[in-house]
Amino acid sequence: MLRNMTRFILLPLIAAYASAADAQARQRDAGMSEAPKTQVSIDVYEYESVDVHPSFPGGDGAMYRFINRERRYPSQAYRDGIEGRVLCSFVVNEDGTISHISVIKGVEASLDREAVRILTKMPTWDAGMIDETPVPVYCILPIAFRR
Numbered sequence: 001m002l003r004n005m006t007r008f009i010l011l012p013l014i015a016a017y018a019s020a021a022d023a024q025a026r027q028r029d030a031g032m033s034e035a036p037k038t039q040v041s042i043d044v045y046e047y048e049s050v051d052v053h054p055s056f057p058g059g060d061g062a063m064y065r066f067i068n069r070e071r072r073y074p075s076q077a078y079r080d081g082i083e084g085r086v087l088c089s090f091v092v093n094e095d096g097t098i099s100h101i102s103v104i105k106g107v108e109a110s111l112d113r114e115a116v117r118i119l120t121k122m123p124t125w126d127a128g129m130i131d132e133t134p135v136p137v138y139c140i141l142p143i144a145f146r147r
Contacts, residue, residue: 042100044091044136045128052129054092054137056122070118073145074110082108085142086115094134096124107145115143 047053056063084107091100101119106112119141128137 042091042136044138045130047128047137047139050128050130050135050137054096054128054139055126057124057126066122067118067143070121071143071145072114073147074114077108077110077145078147081147082111083146084108084111085144086112087140087142088115088119089138089140090119092125092128092137092139094127094136096127096134098122098125104140111145114145118143 056066086103086107087105089100089102089104090098093099098119101116103112103116127134129135
């Protein structure tokens with residue numbers, strides 16, 4: 001009888017430990033730069049490893065409308081015919097705010113700055129979740145510049 005009770009007590013403990021280990025395995029230590037020479041290390045989850053992905057209020061369509069409305073093509077880059085996609089990374093925090101914005105792959109300095117400016121103006125997102133708990137999530141978003 002005591003042996004059976006021990007089994008019932010240990011199984012939930014093992015399951016809880018496995019769940020915590022799984023959550024830790026899904027965590028990512030992301031070293032992202034806020035400024036060219038400043039490295040910041042925080043614990044965030046990768047976009048694909050969370051139960052509920054962070055989302056822009058109103059969905060992807062609303063996000064692209066926001067980007068198109070906010071985007072100001074730098075005049076010199078426009079005159080020079082410079083086009084491309086600036087690949088940016090950022091963290092959607094537990095409260096939905098955007099932080100740790102970084103350019104992963106830039107096109108040209110003025111376009112890169114404009115992409116970062118757009119991301120800094122974004123409204124609060126719906127946070128990513130793991131087991132109904134908001135968590136910081138590392139995201140990547142391309143911002144296109146076409147004439």
